[in-house]
Amino acid sequence: MNCADASFPVSFLFPQNPLCALWLNDFMSKALPKRSENYSEWYNEIVKRADLAENSAVRGCMVIKPYGYAIWEKMQRALDDMFKATGHQNAYFPLFVPKSFLEKEEEHAEGFAKECAVVTHYRLKANPDGKGLIVDPNAKLEEELIVRPTSEAVIWNTYKNWIQSWRDLPLLINQWCNIVRWEMRTRLFLRTTEFLWQEGHTAHATENEAIEEAERMLEVYATFAENWIGLPVILGLKTPNERFAGAIETYCIEAMMQDGKALQAGTSHFLGQNFAKAFDVKFVNKENQLEFAWATSWGVTTRMIGALIMAHSDDNGLVLPPKLAPVQVVIIPIYKTPEDLATISEKVNPLFEELKAAGISVKYDDSEHQRSGWKFAEYELRGVPVRLGIGMRDLENGTVEVARRDTLSKESKPIDGIVQHVRLLLDEIQENIYNKALKFREENTFMVDTWDQFKEQIEKGGFLMAHWDGTAETEAAIKEETKATIRCIPLLSAEMAGKCVYSGKDSAKRVVFARAY
RNA sequence: CGGGGCGUAGCACAGCCUGGUAGUGCGCUCGGUUUGGGACCGAGAGGCCGCAAGUUCGAAUCUUGCCGCCCCGACCA
Numbered sequence: 001m002n003c004a005d006a007s008f009p010v011s012f013l014f015p016q017n018p019l020c021a022l023w024l025n026d027f028m029s030k031a032l033p034k035r036s037e038n039y040s041e042w043y044n045e046i047v048k049r050a051d052l053a054e055n056s057a058v059r060g061c062m063v064i065k066p067y068g069y070a071i072w073e074k075m076q077r078a079l080d081d082m083f084k085a086t087g088h089q090n091a092y093f094p095l096f097v098p099k100s101f102l103e104k105e106e107e108h109a110e111g112f113a114k115e116c117a118v119v120t121h122y123r124l125k126a127n128p129d130g131k132g133l134i135v136d137p138n139a140k141l142e143e144e145l146i147v148r149p150t151s152e153a154v155i156w157n158t159y160k161n162w163i164q165s166w167r168d169l170p171l172l173i174n175q176w177c178n179i180v181r182w183e184m185r186t187r188l189f190l191r192t193t194e195f196l197w198q199e200g201h202t203a204h205a206t207e208n209e210a211i212e213e214a215e216r217m218l219e220v221y222a223t224f225a226e227n228w229i230g231l232p233v234i235l236g237l238k239t240p241n242e243r244f245a246g247a248i249e250t251y252c253i254e255a256m257m258q259d260g261k262a263l264q265a266g267t268s269h270f271l272g273q274n275f276a277k278a279f280d281v282k283f284v285n286k287e288n289q290l291e292f293a294w295a296t297s298w299g300v301t302t303r304m305i306g307a308l309i310m311a312h313s314d315d316n317g318l319v320l321p322p323k324l325a326p327v328q329v330v331i332i333p334i335y336k337t338p339e340d341l342a343t344i345s346e347k348v349n350p351l352f353e354e355l356k357a358a359g360i361s362v363k364y365d366d367s368e369h370q371r372s373g374w375k376f377a378e379y380e381l382r383g384v385p386v387r388l389g390i391g392m393r394d395l396e397n398g399t400v401e402v403a404r405r406d407t408l409s410k411e412s413k414p415i416d417g418i419v420q421h422v423r424l425l426l427d428e429i430q431e432n433i434y435n436k437a438l439k440f441r442e443e444n445t446f447m448v449d450t451w452d453q454f455k456e457q458i459e460k461g462g463f464l465m466a467h468w469d470g471t472a473e474t475e476a477a478i479k480e481e482t483k484a485t486i487r488c489i490p491l492l493s494a495e496m497a498g499k500c501v502y503s504g505k506d507s508a509k510r511v512v513f514a515r516a517y
Numbered sequence: 518c519g520g521g522g523c524g525u526a527g528c529a530c531a532g533c534c535u536g537g538u539a540g541u542g543c544g545c546u547c548g549g550u551u552u553g554g555g556a557c558c559g560a561g562a563g564g565c566c567g568c569a570a571g572u573u574c575g576a577a578u579c580u581u582g583c584c585g586c587c588c589c590g591a592c593c594a
Binding site: 059115150179182183190197244252263266267299301303334335337371372373375377380381391393394517 | 554555590591
């Protein structure tokens with residue numbers, strides 16, 4: 001940040017004035033940038049100040065800090081349970097993909113070629129000309145290894161040995177791991193060179209079964225996004241142009257962020273027999289005939305944390321959905337003397353245990369090196385859904401101050417029955433932030449029927465529901481002129497014939513256009 | 518890879534133009550007063566001024582080279 005940043009108008013008045021810097025320092029130590037003034041700066045600051053992640057010493061790679069990682073762990077837990085409930089098992093495949101594997105499925109290879117990290121040597125040695133280490137030229141690998149950008153190649157090479165009979169199918173495997181895609185420009189959680197994800201890879205005996213699987217997992221993702229993240233999503237199909245490299249069909253869930261831009265929150269692919277053919281994975285069917293297996297793959301990434309932030313948070317900081325909040329309830333004592341604190345703690349300790357017993361993750365912050373006001377602001381910044389404040393006055397009245405993060409409202413409640421109240425409140429917050437996000441999306445989704453309307457609206461942001469003639473040429477032309485892409489062809493909307501917003505040709509249904517992350 | 522900007526304390530920055538004891542705020546340590554929405558006062562600790570070479574009696578400051586990072590574009594979950 002510098003003094004010429006447009007979000008700080010004062011700096012324009014006194015760009016040379018050292019007070020400008022002092023003022024900024026003071027300002028920055030407290031308030032966040034405002035969403036309305038500088039959305040991306042607001043996002044970056046939330047990630048850092050809420051202690052979720054930071055840039056690492058390694059270009060393009062992030063350090064996910066404990067608080068951010070705790071959110072990922074909660075996401076993993078919920079998703080993993082859902083994968084298990086739909087019959088999947090976890091396994092682990094190698095980080096390295098021999099180049100020859102990656103080459104086998106041609107479209108796949110082409111799609112990923114330009115963003116691969118390549119291992120060429122297996123040894124370093126002392127630099128004979130001075131300090132440090134150099135790559136040992138005698139340790140060149142016979143075949144280069146690619147750091148996995150995705151694991152279809154390694155996995156289908158393995159499946160070849162696992163699949164012989166229809167009895168071996170379906171094969172339903174998932175893995176949690178890291179992957180590397182060499183990105184030009186990165187942003188914490190949204191796009192980094194290395195990121196964490198899960199990738200499901202399944203093999204089936206029939207085309208229909210594989211398509212059902214791809215759609216089933218899309219449903220799982222949608223359920224997770226809506227019920228856990230509180231993020232309303234549109235289920236859809238990608239256009240051929242936006243498809244995963246090597247897929248027959250790519251399904252996706254698309255969400256709207258608070259700046260009106262779209263973010264893809266998960267994808268599921270029907271891969272047909274492309275990988276089975278590339279890796280020669282055949283099975284004998286019930287009629288004793290050899291057939292290629294049918295495949296799917298599906299994944300969600302740490303990008304969902306970015307989606308979570310951008311969907312719900314406000315100018316005071318992070319707003320976490322209770323189901324994914326590492327700390328759901330924080331209790332803050334308000335006291336003057338150590339004796340008061342002891343008295344308050346006596347009352348809080350059983351309450352703390354009771355909340356814990358009710359399955360609520362609760363933190364009692366009785367640390368003495370920060371004042372209560374500081375704690376209020378800090379936990380607000382970190383998005384803790386519910387805050388309970390207890391002071392001497394409350395002890396006299398038998399009350400607790402209950403503050404909710406989503407509405408920033410406070411009320412005094414009797415301490416008796418507070419656990420039940422908190423439990424209901426957490427549910428209410430979970431529901432409220434979903435409804436808020438849904439309302440926002442609805443208010444920023446527009447039916448657009450003319451090209452002029454399209455060009456005007458896209459500048460203001462949001463989802464544009466418009467007819468498209470189905471050609472790649474039109475799709476490319478629209479992208480070229482407006483930077484808007486077809487986010488998806490919605491699965492659940494009815495066919496309703498019309499005319500393409502760009503070419504005027506016939507169109508069967510509206511698709512979702514937006515600028516995207 | 519093209520265009521722009523920046524490297525000075527843990528963080529954010531001033532100082533550089535015009536060379537001469539390295540500064541400010543936040544944070545940190547200690548002491549005191551405070552404490553229902555980011556307290557205040559006092560005393561401290563903390564620096565190869567990105568790296569290297571050059572100019573000079575003297576370089577954070579001038580010159581040259583290198584390295585790194587950030588922003589804007591093309592690519593992308």
